[in-house]
Amino acid sequence: MRKRNPYSAVLLGVALLAGCAGGGGGSEPVDPSQAIEVNIWNRSDRTIAVFARWQNAPRVRLGQLSGNSRRVFLTAAQGPRMAISWDIVSGSPPPGTAPAGAAFPQVADSPGNPQCAVDVTAGDRVEWTIANDGRTCSFIRLDPGFE
Numbered sequence: 001m002r003k004r005n006p007y008s009a010v011l012l013g014v015a016l017l018a019g020c021a022g023g024g025g026g027s028e029p030v031d032p033s034q035a036i037e038v039n040i041w042n043r044s045d046r047t048i049a050v051f052a053r054w055q056n057a058p059r060v061r062l063g064q065l066s067g068n069s070r071r072v073f074l075t076a077a078q079g080p081r082m083a084i085s086w087d088i089v090s091g092s093p094p095p096g097t098a099p100a101g102a103a104f105p106q107v108a109d110s111p112g113n114p115q116c117a118v119d120v121t122a123g124d125r126v127e128w129t130i131a132n133d134g135r136t137c138s139f140i141r142l143d144p145g146f147e
Contacts (some may be wrong), residue, residue: 030074036082036120038073039127039142040065044134046091053083053117067091083117084128084137 040050045067051059052075062073062084116137118126125142 030076032074034076034122035074036077036122037125037142038062038075038084039070039125040073040084041070041127041129042067043132044068044091044130045132046134047089048086048130048134049089051085051087052078053085054078055081059085064089077120077122080119080121081117082120082126085116086130088134 036052038050038052040062042048042050042065047064047066049064050062050073052062052073053059057078060075060078062075063071065071065086116128116139118139118141120126123144125144126139127142128137128139130137
């Protein structure tokens with residue numbers, strides 16, 4: 001008899017919940033066994049569009065996130081290293097940047113930004129925090145099956 005992964009039911013539940021909430025990023029369903037759980041905490045006061053970044057690949061839209069809020073997204077693993085990026089949707093941009101609706105400057109949208117990049121494999125759970133200034137981020141790894 002084959003032993004079941006105790007976290008597969010949790011990932012499936014999160015995948016279904018994320019899909020129902022419109023957070024899956026694209027129309028393709030995410031296979032929970034190949035998914036990365038992306039927890040985003042937007043501490044800025046701006047509404048943002050959040051993207052997953054993979055080396056040598058176009059960014060993948062995860063979804064939209066209001067200011068001062070958290071949201072969970074699932075995305076398929078597309079490489080060994082992942083970063084996040086974001087664009088301002090509404091709100092006041094940081095001083096010296098483009099108006100609302102324009103992309104953030106390179107500091108927030110660079111695929112090589114070391115603050116926002118982490119090595120990942122399918123089944124990983126990572127939480128990124130976008131700072132109050134809306135320009136920088138940090139991350140922590142979350143234990144499987146816990147929030």
